[in-house]
Amino acid sequence: MPEASTRKAAARDKRQGKSASTQAGEYVHEEIEHVRHGQHGVKNTRQAIAIGLSKARRDGVPVEPSRSASKATREKAGQDSQAAKKTTHKPATKRSAGARKALKTASKATTARKTVGKQALSAQASKAASKRTAASRSAAARKASTTKGPAVRKAAARKAARTRRQAA
Structure with missing residues (x-):
């Protein structure tokens, strides 16, 4: 249970x-x-x-x-x-x-x-x-972003930017 x-x-x-x-x-x-x-x-x-x-x-x-x-x-x-x-x-x-x-x-x-x-x-x-294909993963991420609030979206955007900086 x-x-x-x-x-x-x-x-x-x-x-x-x-x-x-x-x-x-x-x-x-x-x-x-x-x-x-x-x-x-x-x-x-x-x-x-x-x-x-x-x-x-x-x-x-x-x-x-x-x-x-x-x-x-x-x-x-x-x-x-x-x-x-x-x-x-x-x-x-x-x-x-x-x-x-x-x-x-x-x-x-x-x-x-x-x-x-x-x-x-x-x-x-x-x-x-x-x-999964890259397109499938991207679509899932896009769909998930619609149920997040503005604060969570902002935090995710910051994390993505940080990740891109580290990769470069």
Whole structure:
């Protein structure tokens, strides 16, 4: 179950007109924090992201699976979306216990640093971005700028200028 603060943050994002992926980002962030605090382990960064997206879908955030997603991922996303529409949630006790045990027994020793540390998340983001075209990334940035307020836009412009100066 997502924390109340995560649900509030996602609801705030929705009110502000932000995209479904931004709303789902709140759930992914929560999951990453859980792993960092040792509540459970994960095999890799992508698993932590997948768990967060699943939570978001089950909470009613309309996040579509990527175009390159496998058939199994698409089916899981459909199940999660259907689960959001149900009024009563009574998961199978044995399945829940098995899933919980698998996450709890996943290696925690290296998890926090190697799978959800800043470098691991940065590498995952870079890898995901490299699969997209420059035009696609630019369009996404342009779309994102419309939901930012003037202060955030100004800060982003300053950062971009600083980055350009460093590159030159």
